[in-house]
Amino acid sequence: MAVQHDASLMEKIVSLCKRRGFIFPSSEIYGGLNGVWDYGPLGAELKRNLKDHWWRSMTQLRDDVVGMDGAILMNRAVWKASGHEKTFSDPLVDCKTCKGRFREDQLDTSQCKMKPSKTPRTCGGELSPPRQFNLMLKTTIGAMEDDSNATYLRPETAQAIFVQFKSVLEVARKKIPFGIAQIGKAFRNEINPRNYTFRSREFEQMELEFFVKPGTGQEWLEYWKEERIKWYTEIGIPREKIHVHEVPDKDRAFYSQGTYDLEYAFPFGVQELEGVAYRTDYDLKQHQEHSGKSLEYFDEETKQKYIPHVVEPSAGVDRTVLALLCEAYREEEVPDEKGKQETRIVMRFSPRIAPVKVGVFPLLKNKPELVKKTGEVANLLRPHMAIFYDESGAIGRRYRRQDEVGTPFGVTIDFETLEGPQKETVTLRHRDSMKQERIPIAGLVTRLSAAIR
Amino acid sequence: MAVQHDASLMEKIVSLCKRRGFIFPSSEIYGGLNGVWDYGPLGAELKRNLKDHWWRSMTQLRDDVVGMDGAILMNRAVWKASGHEKTFSDPLVDCKTCKGRFREDQLDTSQCKMKPSKTPRTCGGELSPPRQFNLMLKTTIGAMEDDSNATYLRPETAQAIFVQFKSVLEVARKKIPFGIAQIGKAFRNEINPRNYTFRSREFEQMELEFFVKPGTGQEWLEYWKEERIKWYTEIGIPREKIHVHEVPDKDRAFYSQGTYDLEYAFPFGVQELEGVAYRTDYDLKQHQEHSGKSLEYFDEETKQKYIPHVVEPSAGVDRTVLALLCEAYREEEVPDEKGKQETRIVMRFSPRIAPVKVGVFPLLKNKPELVKKTGEVANLLRPHMAIFYDESGAIGRRYRRQDEVGTPFGVTIDFETLEGPQKETVTLRHRDSMKQERIPIAGLVTRLSAAIR
Numbered sequence: 001m002a003v004q005h006d007a008s009l010m011e012k013i014v015s016l017c018k019r020r021g022f023i024f025p026s027s028e029i030y031g032g033l034n035g036v037w038d039y040g041p042l043g044a045e046l047k048r049n050l051k052d053h054w055w056r057s058m059t060q061l062r063d064d065v066v067g068m069d070g071a072i073l074m075n076r077a078v079w080k081a082s083g084h085e086k087t088f089s090d091p092l093v094d095c096k097t098c099k100g101r102f103r104e105d106q107l108d109t110s111q112c113k114m115k116p117s118k119t120p121r122t123c124g125g126e127l128s129p130p131r132q133f134n135l136m137l138k139t140t141i142g143a144m145e146d147d148s149n150a151t152y153l154r155p156e157t158a159q160a161i162f163v164q165f166k167s168v169l170e171v172a173r174k175k176i177p178f179g180i181a182q183i184g185k186a187f188r189n190e191i192n193p194r195n196y197t198f199r200s201r202e203f204e205q206m207e208l209e210f211f212v213k214p215g216t217g218q219e220w221l222e223y224w225k226e227e228r229i230k231w232y233t234e235i236g237i238p239r240e241k242i243h244v245h246e247v248p249d250k251d252r253a254f255y256s257q258g259t260y261d262l263e264y265a266f267p268f269g270v271q272e273l274e275g276v277a278y279r280t281d282y283d284l285k286q287h288q289e290h291s292g293k294s295l296e297y298f299d300e301e302t303k304q305k306y307i308p309h310v311v312e313p314s315a316g317v318d319r320t321v322l323a324l325l326c327e328a329y330r331e332e333e334v335p336d337e338k339g340k341q342e343t344r345i346v347m348r349f350s351p352r353i354a355p356v357k358v359g360v361f362p363l364l365k366n367k368p369e370l371v372k373k374t375g376e377v378a379n380l381l382r383p384h385m386a387i388f389y390d391e392s393g394a395i396g397r398r399y400r401r402q403d404e405v406g407t408p409f410g411v412t413i414d415f416e417t418l419e420g421p422q423k424e425t426v427t428l429r430h431r432d433s434m435k436q437e438r439i440p441i442a443g444l445v446t447r448l449s450a451a452i453r
Numbered sequence: 454m455a456v457q458h459d460a461s462l463m464e465k466i467v468s469l470c471k472r473r474g475f476i477f478p479s480s481e482i483y484g485g486l487n488g489v490w491d492y493g494p495l496g497a498e499l500k501r502n503l504k505d506h507w508w509r510s511m512t513q514l515r516d517d518v519v520g521m522d523g524a525i526l527m528n529r530a531v532w533k534a535s536g537h538e539k540t541f542s543d544p545l546v547d548c549k550t551c552k553g554r555f556r557e558d559q560l561d562t563s564q565c566k567m568k569p570s571k572t573p574r575t576c577g578g579e580l581s582p583p584r585q586f587n588l589m590l591k592t593t594i595g596a597m598e599d600d601s602n603a604t605y606l607r608p609e610t611a612q613a614i615f616v617q618f619k620s621v622l623e624v625a626r627k628k629i630p631f632g633i634a635q636i637g638k639a640f641r642n643e644i645n646p647r648n649y650t651f652r653s654r655e656f657e658q659m660e661l662e663f664f665v666k667p668g669t670g671q672e673w674l675e676y677w678k679e680e681r682i683k684w685y686t687e688i689g690i691p692r693e694k695i696h697v698h699e700v701p702d703k704d705r706a707f708y709s710q711g712t713y714d715l716e717y718a719f720p721f722g723v724q725e726l727e728g729v730a731y732r733t734d735y736d737l738k739q740h741q742e743h744s745g746k747s748l749e750y751f752d753e754e755t756k757q758k759y760i761p762h763v764v765e766p767s768a769g770v771d772r773t774v775l776a777l778l779c780e781a782y783r784e785e786e787v788p789d790e791k792g793k794q795e796t797r798i799v800m801r802f803s804p805r806i807a808p809v810k811v812g813v814f815p816l817l818k819n820k821p822e823l824v825k826k827t828g829e830v831a832n833l834l835r836p837h838m839a840i841f842y843d844e845s846g847a848i849g850r851r852y853r854r855q856d857e858v859g860t861p862f863g864v865t866i867d868f869e870t871l872e873g874p875q876k877e878t879v880t881l882r883h884r885d886s887m888k889q890e891r892i893p894i895a896g897l898v899t900r901l902s903a904a905i906r
Contacts, residue, residue: 021624027528029744041519066494075480101596143554171474
């Protein structure tokens, strides 16, 4: 599909993320580390809310999925069996003239190191034949620093699930079809990290491996595609913004018998958020063969033994955070307090995933009775949701500051609040409509708790 | 203090963790990976509950702490500045005879590789002089595999906070004293991982760096020591089980002006759960000097500039999980359904951190009306808490199975439940007392939600 690439929109989002503390370059005071990012206070909360919603949807709300949490470091034999050690690589080309190293498939879009206006193909430098460059980050564990102690940081979380399939099956008291869900970090030595946090060297995945009876993989593939689309709408990405790309035979991994890419129209192009893949019994078979341990399932009803087939919805945490940031960003022309038009930046996060749920404000900071009462309201709300207390500046400016980080509600304590315990009310202000209403303090927790669920 | 080391108790806990799916060795089907562990379905939930409670206590419930989530990979310059590259090491000794490598301080308790009944000191082998062995795991990032692209997996999460101190300060709208909280993985190449998950090569930390005005560090050290002790009691570790060890001058890091170790009596000895350290301004000073970026704070009230001092409560996730498992484990002699004495294993987790909150059971599985009604009750509870549905075996056995994983409540749907909508009641069974009571379905969510908070 045709897309308007919008570089200036992306710049604005990146700038807001830095200015308001969603995302920072890792080790920034030392010049950063290419392709690695830190989440600041608001980014960390946004990411947590996203992951919590996924975990809750996948495990707590379902009877047929259990969670696990595997380590990043695994025995190297895992990566031999999975095929990653041999084939998880990109073809690289060296320029003998400028000493640059480039992905062969990006020679026409990369920059020559000596003549930045040229590409490695057009600069006249002498290029080496391509060689395969493995994308896994290697490390050495134990007292001996030789290759026998080498292993890799996992390039995907899925293998931990396959390798523990039998152990989990034995303890979980589940029958097939059932799934194992996991959230965790993975690492890929991308030669050319790009598009902000979209293609990073350190990233987080939310993966479900759903084990099914042979012959039922295609129907479960359809099921999970639909479930996952629905899930994105629950976190605020509308159905029509999700592009479903059915990956054609020639582009699929050889072991897959069907893959859907769920894509989102980022300002830098339509890109994958999640792959939903029918991986057949490839992974379990490989591990059974290499480990010599049976990974078969015994079906008590049919008395058959088989290696289960797998349908995998695999989502990127960081890319979904980025999609939420892009989807939420709005600039609106609205009147300020004096009726003059001004530009309001507002992050229209779904209340469920917004990092802060409610701003709590005394109308004026130099009135002790207002500040005291505001503290009481803050203490009332704090056990139930993430709040932000702010007393500095005009109330309109405080609203705008919360608009810019996507806080869905504002509660303002004013002189009317103090008029008496029978009618203690506050102003409840709504981020999107900017409408204000008066509601009793006694009803705040119930009202807001329901709205952020 | 004198401690009874209880190897057989530890064995029982390890066995339960494997049998019921709390903890598995990583990559177990390939022989494992020394010092690296995976959390199974119940372990993953227990760990999540623990981390969520820490995060909530540290961030949501406080007005003076914000969170962040930094990457595991950082620019190597961070580890030069922090001193880790030079000094984060253990002295190792090689045996030229058996080719073993040992920690110098463990020569008397290690085993010779050729004569396992002897130590490296007594086997007659020729020992090399000790040399320093850095405990950070090294890796290489980028297209060139040379040392200029090397960096380390972080050995502690704290440095990410120090390095981003200024960025967070600018966005968080907080005044000193204030803190930055973080949960994340860290890695140390322990030569001799031991005591189950206690000393692992891959582990998770929950760290708060609390920034204070110079001259106030000692009082904040006392404050955080007390806060942290209180926090452990909230998750079910009684005050009297926490040993506070004031680390003497000679054992403290040179930059620390006071450290308390909060320790727990594990079956393998009294060991540290958390260190609460007054780190002075050492870390920020180092990073200011090495990065050339000012990490000073401007105090608006006194118009002074200073480098803040830091008090750090640093807790281990995996060790706290292990303490919770050890603390919860009980064997009790109780009568079975026929009045015969039997041994009941029960994990007395605090309901707040228990992996499953309530077991939901039809009294009999071959009565469709019971099974149907049980499904309705399960659907009623599921959005509010982690439940486990079980229909197989005698009800007494199902209770025991949930006792063994620490599920605090059981709800059983029986024929009385079906007697009519006006008096729809279920049996609520309490794990610790094993008492049962009848309560109306309509009151279940409120009652249980309050009990697990």
